[in-house]
Amino acid sequence: MSSRYWLMKSEPDECAIDDALAAPAQTVPWTGVRNYQARNFMRDAMQVGDGVLFYHSSCPQPGVAGIARVASGVRPDPTQFDAASPYHDPASPPDAPRWLLLDVQALRKTRLIGLPELRNEPALTDMLLLRKGNRLSITPVTPAEWAAVLALADR
């Protein structure tokens, strides 16, 4: 499965779009993915240059907060071996790391496009993010959905 566009969830307490924009080269390592399906997207399908909807989750105002791009291929996520990290995974073998990350470069902040607004947009009714029970932190986005979200951003 390959896609040119993705949505990636970040808790703004940890890394908000402003934090990513303030980072060197506006680029942050996407640490903490601990779901195999999301990891496999990074490993098997995501390519440098793919578009990313930067989504704020688990916060007072969940929604799309910015536009970014995939900026690197995958490498092992060092937080899995850090006993002090909340993402520590003692079961991950150091010689065969279970968890990967890639770099994400923030391109611009958008106005906050909240969940209710996304749900209201007819072009987004099938968006994976909006499916009932969806918990995936990385989901593919279709070109039509990408265009619809960008149109909302500029509205």
Place this chain on the structure above:
DNA sequence: GCCAACGTTGGC
């Protein structure tokens, strides 16, 4: 391989 128990996510 089944499935119950448990842990996590994430909106509200």
Place this chain on the structure above:
DNA sequence: GCCAACGTTGGC
């Protein structure tokens, strides 16, 4: 803080 939904674990 609640709870629905889902993923993972581990006994059998």
